[in-house]
Amino acid sequence: MRKILGLTVVITGAAALAVVAGGPAIAAPQPSSVRCVEPTQITIRSLTFDPAVTSPGQTVTATVVARNCTSQTVRASLRWTLRFVGDTPGVPAGCPVVDPLPVTVGFPPERSVSSSIDALVLPSCTARTLEVTARYTDSGGALLDERTRRVLIVPAG
Numbered sequence: 735m736r737k738i739l740g741l742t743v744v745i746t747g748a749a750a751l752a753v754v755a756g757g758p759a760i761a762a763p764q765p766s767s768v769r770c771v772e773p774t775q776i777t778i779r780s781l782t783f784d785p786a787v788t789s790p791g792q793t794v795t796a797t798v799v800a801r802n803c804t805s806q807t808v809r810a811s812l813r814w815t816l817r818f819v820g821d822t823p824g825v826p827a828g829c830p831v832v833d834p835l836p837v838t839v840g841f842p843p844e845r846s847v848s849s850s851i852d853a854l855v856l857p858s859c860t861a862r863t864l865e866v867t868a869r870y871t872d873s874g875g876a877l878l879d880e881r882t883r884r885v886l887i888v889p890a891g
Contacts, residue, residue, distance in 0.1 A: 776810050776841060776870045776878040777801050783885040788864070791857040794885050797850040798868035802841035810870045810878055812837045814851050818861035819884070828858030839870070861887050 779799045788794040802808050814835040820826030832853075841847055853864060863884040870878040 775803055776808060777803050778868065778870070778879045778881045779846060781866065781868055781881040781883045783866075783883070787886045787888055788855055789888050789890040790855050790859050791890065793852050793854045794864065795850050795852050796866045796868070796883075796885070797848055798881065799846055799848045800839075800841070800868075800870060800879065801846040802843060805843045807843060808841040808872075810839050810841060810872060812839050812849055813867075813869045813871070815867040815869065816851075816853055817865045818855075818859060818887075819863045819865050820861045826859065826861040828856060829861050830856065830859075855887055859887070863887055 777800060779801055781796065781798045784795045784797070785792075796814075798812070800812075814837070816832040816835075818826050818829035820829075825831055835851070837849065839847060839849065849868070851866070853866070855861070855864065863886055865882060865884045867880065867882040869880040872878055
């Protein structure tokens with residue numbers, strides 16, 4: 735776990751799938767009954783938030799589940815991008831700017847892997863939403879799959 739501009743990054747998982755030295759780990763691969771439509775790439779199955787709505791001063795966890803649709807082991811780069819969004823362009827008052835957070839992920843053949851990131855919404859943050867993007871690329875930087883979602887930030891009270 736490490737603090738980055740008011741953000742706590744936690745990626746949990748099995749030691750067998752440890753990522754780049756010093757980096758976080760990824761959750762153990764899970765078999766899936768879902769079949770891939772296009773069996774040539776990593777496919778994002780879901781990007782969810784817990785809780786589904788948050789408030790300043792609270793932490794929200796974003797979890798991405800992606801599947802290796804091939805019969806080969808695949809190493810991919812997962813880049814988390816987090817952006818606080820308000821009523822006007824730019825960074826809302828009291829909110830941090832967050833640099834993209836890259837993680838290397840190993841996908842066993844035909845398995846799903848989940849990765850999570852915790853984001854602390856600072857008490858002073860005036861944003862209305864937190865936009866989270868999970869983007870997988872191959873070793874050459876080519877896009878494999880990408881998903882963006884927003885979680886609503888409701889003022890406490």
